[in-house]
Amino acid sequence: MFARFFAPLSSGVKPAFAAFLLLSSVLLTSCGDKNGDTVFFPIENDLQLGMQVSQQADSLYASKGQLLDRNSPNPRTRAAYAHLDQIVERILESGQVTYRDEFPWDVKIIDDKNVQNAFATPGGHIYVFTGLISYLDNEDQLAGVLGHEIAHADQRHSIKQLQKQYGISVISGLILGSEAGGLERVITQAGGQFLGLKFSRDYEREADEFSVLYLGATDYYACDGAAGFFQKMQALENRGTPPEFASTHPAPGNRIQDIQAHARQRGCKTETASNTGFQEFKRNLGL
C-alpha cells in the first residue's frame, strides 16, 4: 500500500536524487534482474527510492507519535520487535529472497489500531500496523502478508512500474536535454500518478505466489498463510468496513482460491503453526 508515500515524494524530492535516479537509468544499459525481467534501473535506485520513502514514512508516523521505537525502554515493546524480527528472518532465510543481502529488510511497527495494513517500500523497508496484528488470528496469516509485501520489494514491482510508465520517454527527454526544472517536473508528475498507484493484478498474483514459496520454504509456517490473511480481509469487506489494505489491493475474490491452489501444487505444509507465541506477541503490544 506504500503508494501514498510517493505523494510527498513529488513535493519533497531532492533534485540531486531525481537526477541520480534518472541519470543512472540513462547511463546504465539494461541490466537484467536476477529473475529474468529486463530492468533498466539498477537496484541502487530501489535502495535510494526506498530510503527516501521510508524516511518520509518514519517522520510522518513519528510526528503522530505512532512509530514504535525498537529500542524503547519498555521491555514489552522490545520483546514484540524481537518476535516480529524472527518472523521476517524466517522468511528471509527461506533461501528464496533474491535480494536477501542487498536490501536492508528492516521492520517497523506503527501503533495505529484502526489500520489493518502492512507495506514494504522499494528496497525493502517493512512497516506493520498494530491494527493488522490485532485483527489476525495466528502467525501464519501475518507471515503470509509479510511474505506478500517482501515479494513486492524483492521483485522490484514499483521500480518496474516506474520504468513502464516513464522509461523510454523520460530517458529520451533527458538525452535531448530538458529545460530548467524539467527533472523536477517529471518526478512531480510521477509522484502525482503514484498517489493512486495500484500494482497490476499480475504483480499482486506474483506477490501472492512468492508468499507461498517463501513460507513453504521456511518449513515453519503454513505456506498458504496469505490465504488466511485474505479471508480476514474479506470478512472486513463483508461487514462493510473495508480495510485500508483494500484501497491499494484488488478485492480478495479468487486470490484465496488461487493461493490455496498454488499451495496444493507445491505440496507444501498448510497446517497452522502452533505455539508460535503469537498471542504473547499481541499482548506485548497491548493488543
Ligand SMILES: [Zn+2]
Ligand atoms: Zn500487494
